[in-house]
Amino acid sequence: MASYQSKFALDSYSTAVVVIPPEPLQARINILRGAHDKSCPRWTAHFTLLFPFVAESNLSDATVALRNALEKAEIQPFDVTLDRVNSFSQRSYDTVYLAPSTPDDLRRVWNPIAQAFGYKGRSFVPHLTLGQAEKNSESSDFLRRKGNNLIKPDLSWSVGSVVILRKDEHDGGAMKIYAEIPFDVNATWPASSIAPIGRPVYHFDGIEWNPHSSSQMPSAPLNSLVVATYNVLHDEAFPFGPRIESLLQSIAESEADIICLQEVSDELLLDLSRHPEIYGRFSWSTRGPDETMETERNLWVLTRNHIPFTWQNVTINGKMKPVHVLSVNNGSLIMAAVHFTAGLTSDRIRRKEQEFRSVVDHLQSTDPNATDLIVVGDTNFPTSMEVAPTQGNTIWLDAWSETHLSDDSDGATYNPRANQLALKTSKEDKSPQRYDRLYLKAGGRFAVSSASLFGVNAPGKGAASDHYGLVVTLSCHNETTDEVPVPTKESGSSPIQHARVDLSDEALQAFLTEHSLIPSSDDYILKEEAVAHLRSILTQAPSVVPTTEASSTEPLAVAPFAVKLIVQPVGSFALGVDFPESDVDCLVVGNISPTIFWALARQRIKKAHPTSRIKRFVKDAAVQMLELDVLGIKIDLQYCPAARLSEKWQEAWTLAPNDPIFSLPASSLRTLNAYRDMRALQSALPSLSSFQLAHRSIKYFAQSHGIICSRLGYLGGIHITILLARVAFENSTSSAGQLVQAFFRTYADWDWVSSSITIPSLSQGPYSRSDREPLAILSIHRPIQNVAALASAATVHSISKEIRLGHEGLLSGRSWASICGSRDEEKTPLGRFLVEYKSYVKVDIAYWGRNCTAGRALVGFLESRLSRLLIQLRATLGNIELRLWPERLVEQRPTVVATNDLSGFYLIGIKGFDSHLPLTVLNTFQETIRGSEQYYDSTQAYIAVYQVASKSLGDVALTVRDPFQWEDGGFDLEEDSDDEEIEPDSDPTWDQNEFSFVSSKRQLKKKKKKRGSDPVNSSSIEVGATPSASTSKLRTSADVYNRLMWDPYSGDKGDFVIGYEDRFEGVMEIGILNWKREVEDEAFIPFHRVVYFKRRSDGSILWDKRTRLDKVFGSGNGDGTPAA
Incomplete structure (x- = not known):
């Protein structure tokens, strides 16, 4: 040991011994360090163990000595978590750093190294420097706040080595890896590397934002371009929260291909990145959603999917004035997004001029082959200021001046006279100013077509920011340019690729039969008899109809005309894709008001007791429904008022879809279209039998994989019908097995966010998709509906993931039973879910009350809120993976005494967030449920929401789907009366020209x-x-x-x-x-x-x-x- 101390002098500032985080964590930390740490980018994020270290000439021997010291100390790999922000007080500034709250493991590494090399300096304090700040100043507090933001997501990694760094004088003095010494030479450990200096581009892949390799960027010529700039205002007196919806509306109003935002905070970056209005409109970003940015007020650039880019962060006027420089269209277009110094004093204006010239100089030197150069953003130039020609007599065209008169004052993007936020934030000068601008280098391919403002406050409403946005349309005036079409995903048919697994029709039929998934002939007959019995109950010769105020048990007045009701089965039973336990959906079309129909139907069904019984009347939904038990078959009944259609039912289906007979209110058409869409499919499908067999097979796969439950945002029967029908029409000669294979191949890599699912050969019209719809599966007839409107980003991710797993299973040759998780030797999808995540949100529910109706209402209320909990978790934690298992679970233990009480739980798996969840989210959700007096009674129910580790779930094999059944068979208590029945006069679907019915109540004189x-x-x-x-x-x-x-x-x-x-x-x-x-x-x-x-x-x-x-x-x- 003494020989080491005498041989090596620790006096070289060109070498160091350090511990460095993995590349992704370095990159995340270096964003903040780049603006605040004077040693960045020469040094990446690191823990210093020894610096200065030995001379470069001694590095070889020092490496051997270092390896021997670590081997002798028998250091084992360990985990380190940066969870503290602290600072060193130095003579003229404070050094703010991150540190682990438990530094003992790092000290155990440092001790043998320090002893081996005879270190005699200060004691070791593990720290990872963020930057330097003025002592006891706002900048110090700011850097601490940023550090706390940085450690909110888990900053942890496994340390398995130390690294020797050496200065590279040929690369600006950057410290690069000379050698890495692992603790355990026999263990396989990923090699350390230093994160590149450049910044990644982020791409939204349909599920989340991810760093994207520039080498994979698609590109196509641009013939027009819409560029916008918008200062969103960061001011503590006017927080983003109340303004965020207005900001989103303004951004949508711009309809920009590229938008440059200024004054973006960390919180706003996270909120906007996860909002469908943003990721549904833009696919490329200069920022990741959970990024801790350099300053309080930051730049952010977003572009649409057909405009990928590479970029670099360039600093001017010191590190606190960054510029985002984008290279677009293979470098033919270079664009700088800027936010120049504020203020109107002569000194500030000179500084802005210098900043503009610095940006232009950089652009002109970036790529000499670039034909188009753009500077866009909040220049803070006063309205009267013009830009003089720059180096090489380059002319810069002001987009607004190019398209408006020189005395046009409407281009003021900062106008305290019209914008209340601008008035409140203005300090001295209240005159309108054209601060936000776009400059285009003259002589390029693009010319300015138009320039206008967006985000301007409408009468009676306030603006979203103190600035209005500027949007400029650029058009390519080189008409001889050959246009290359942008590569798009073809929707046409592709050749069937046969999987190696046996997916013959006979094999699928045998599988479904083995699992009792195909109704027997007795099942089919019983359902047919139930429909026929219901039809006879509802369509009996009418002698009476109910008044709107009478209870359903009171005598009814005589109808002055014949009530006409058509009863038709729809849904899975009518299409022949139902399971034995499936409900039967029925549609009634008639010539009376919905209010009258429901009262009439309820009375007649009660009179037919016990062969028919009402289980529940769902009157609060957008589409009202009766849930019935008819001959032991559960039937869901809906009603569509359409007088002329009911009178000409048979001949109506020979008429065109736009015939006046179908000119009904949108609410009626949406209900009727369940039947119209089914008829269209039945008559047009190439092979109905193959479709039915494939549908049942896919539905069972989805059910076993936990992606069936439409009310929670997953798939349902109608979704699978439309998804499969699209595939069936594209592969018209395919067998059922080939359809199953084509289904998984088509949707395994489908872009769910950007591409809507339609049946092109049947679709009756366009659909305007909202950016808040992460999944769009469209109905056939007008009005076109998104039947998947309840889907969320989390459920779409789960659907996509499970379909990909199914496709991979087919390609690997696994049996269909194994793919569906139906083999004992294979791990079931539920079993995989229970071990796949490190932690879960567990929602316990227990109900011991004797009122089953109240119990079902509580369960329904809780389940209706689970989707919202997913959204709240994603909003709080960012774009992490969340998976809600769509069934209530229970742990079956033989020692537990069986009761008639409900006791189960729901689980949400969490991946990508390994620390404890913020208690506020879970507590808020729990108190929302418990605080609902309408549903929750603590004397007969209990609900708890908390986070559990995977290992705390107990024996996975004992966790099963909850088999609980309500004692009353699911029949709600009958209501005494309907307090607020809609009378015919006020019934919104009542058309007095079409319905001549007059109820007895309206004949009474009051x-x-x-x-x-x-x-x-x-x-x-x-x-x-x-x-x-x-x-x-x-x-x-x-x-x-x-x-x-x-x-x-x-x-x-x-x-x-x-x-x-x-x-x-x-x-x-x-x-x-x-x-x-x-x-x-x-x-x-x-x-x-x-x-x-x-x-x-x-x-x-x-x-x-x-x-x-x-x-x-x-x-x-x-x-x-x-x-x-």
Whole structure:
């Protein structure tokens, strides 16, 4: 040991012994270090063990000595986690660094090295430097905040070696790896490397943002280009949260191919990156979603899918003024995104001029072959400022000046006179300024076609930022340029590739039969009999029809005309793709109002007891439905009011889809299209039998792999029908086995985010897809619907992943039973799910109450919220993998005494986030469920939400799908009455020209009340005499709405607010003028969800369903005051 100390002098600043993180972590940390650490980029992120080290001439011997010292110390690989931010106080500045809270392992490495080389300096403090900041200043606090942001995602890795660095004088003095000494020479350990200085491009692959190799960039000539710049305003007084939706709308309004954003914070970067409006519109980015950026106000550039790029971060005027320089279209276009120094003093203006010239000099030197150069961003140039020709007498064209008159003042992107945010953030000068600009080098291929502003505040609304955005359209004026089409994914048929597994029709038939997945002839007959029995119940010769106020058990008035009802099965049973346990879906088309039909149907079904029974009436959904038990078969019944169609049912299907007979309200057509789409498929499919066999096979695969449950955002029968039908039409001569193979081959690499699923040969019209729809599977007939509207980014990722696994299984020659997880020797998909993730979110649910209806409501409420929990987790944790198993699970133990109580749990697997989840997300979700008095009663139910490690799940083999069955067989308690039945006069689907029906209620003569006899004077609601307490029935919300809306004496309509129950958010408010009553309107909300009416000006509650308060009519409890 003494020989080492005497032989090696630790006096060389060209060598060092360090520990370095893996390349991805270096790159992540170096973004921040690049702006704040004076040693970056010569040094990558590292822990210093010895520096200075030995002279370069002694490195060979020193390496041997270092290896011997580590071998003697018997150091073993260990994990290190950077979870602390601290600082050293030095003479003129503070050094801010990251450190592990448990540094003992690093000290165990340092001790033998220091002893071997005779180190006599200060004690070892493990630290990874982020940068230097002025002592006790805001910059020091800022760097600490950035450090804390950086360690929020897990900064951990396994340390298995130390590295000797040596300075490379031929590369700017960069410290490069000379040698790596592993702790265990017999172990296989990934070689260390230093992260490249350049910055990656991020690409959204349909699931998440990932770094993308520049060597893989597709490219095609650009003949036009829309470029936008937008300063989004970072100001603590005006946080992004309340403005984010407006910002997204403004960005969408620009319709840009390339958008350059300024003043982007870490939080906004994360929020926008994960928003469908962004990743559905843009595919390439200069930033990763969880990046900790250099400053508080940062640049960010996004481009559409056909505009990939490479880029570099260039600094001007010091490290705090970065410029994003993009190389587009194989380097023919170079673009600089900028944000120059603010201020209008002469000194600041000179600085801006110098910054512009520095950028231009860099652009002109980047690639001499570039034909087009662009500078775009927030230049902070005052309106009067013009750019002089630069080096080489290069002319720079100002896009706005090229397309507008010189005295046109409308180009001011910062206008305190019109923009309230600009007024509030302006410090001195309140004059409008054209700060945001695009400059184009004259003489290139592109010319300016147009320039306009976006994000301009509409009347009555505020702008999203203190700046308006500028959007410029550039057109290529070189008409002789040969155009090369952009490579696109072909949707046409491709040759069938036969898998090595036996997927003959006979093999698939045998598999389905073995697993009891094909209904027997007895099953089919029973379902047919159930449909026929229901048809006879509903279509019996009508003698009575219900009034809108009568209960379903009271006598009904005589109908003045014959009720015509057509009952048709639809869905999987009608298409022949159902399983034995599948429900039967039925559609009724008739010539009466929906209100009348549901009352009539419920009465007739009750009279037919016990052969038919009502399980549940789903009246709160967009499409109302009766769940029935008919002859022991579960039937879901829906209704479509269409008088002329019901009268000409048989001949209607020989008419064109656009025939006037199908001119129905959108709400009616959506229900009817379940039958129309099915008929179209039945008549057009090349081989219905092959389709049916393939459909059942694929559906079983999806079911076993946990991607079947449409209400949670996964697939359902209709989704598989459309997906498979597309494949079937492209492979018209294929057998069932070949269709299965083609299905997996087609969708294994499908771009779900960018490409909608349609059946081109049958589709009846276009569909405007929202950026908030990560999956679009479109119906056939108009109005076109996305039947997968409930899908989320997390569920789409799971669907895509499992389909890829199925495709890989086919290519590898595995049996179909093995692919589906049906072989005992193969790990089932559920078993794989239970061990695939390091941790899970577990949602426990127990219910021991005797009211089964309330129990089912609680389960339904909880399950309806699980999708939202996925979204909240993804929003909090970023683009990590989340997998919700779409079934309730239970751990079956033989020692547990069986009970009739529900007790199970749901699981969400988490990958890519190995630390503890933020408790606020789980606690908020838990309290939302527990806080719902409508569904949750702590005296008979229990729900808990928490994170568990994989090993804490217990014996995986004992975790199974919950077999629990409700004691009442799933029959809800019958409601006493319907408080708010819609009367024919107010029924939004009631067409008096088409329906001549007049109910008995409308024939009754009622005495009208005089206005002065109302309990509350209508000319001054709630003003005047206080209504006395009343024991009368509370007037309906529809009555109150009509009074406030249409009574000319009720006051200012804009002053009234409706509080209503949102199924996801709880009680929400909306102005009475914005309330939509039309069912086909996407903003329609039924009246029974109304909780209260109030006056906006003073907050007074006028009507409240919960307390039976009514200050409008004086019904219920009147004003809530007990009678004297």
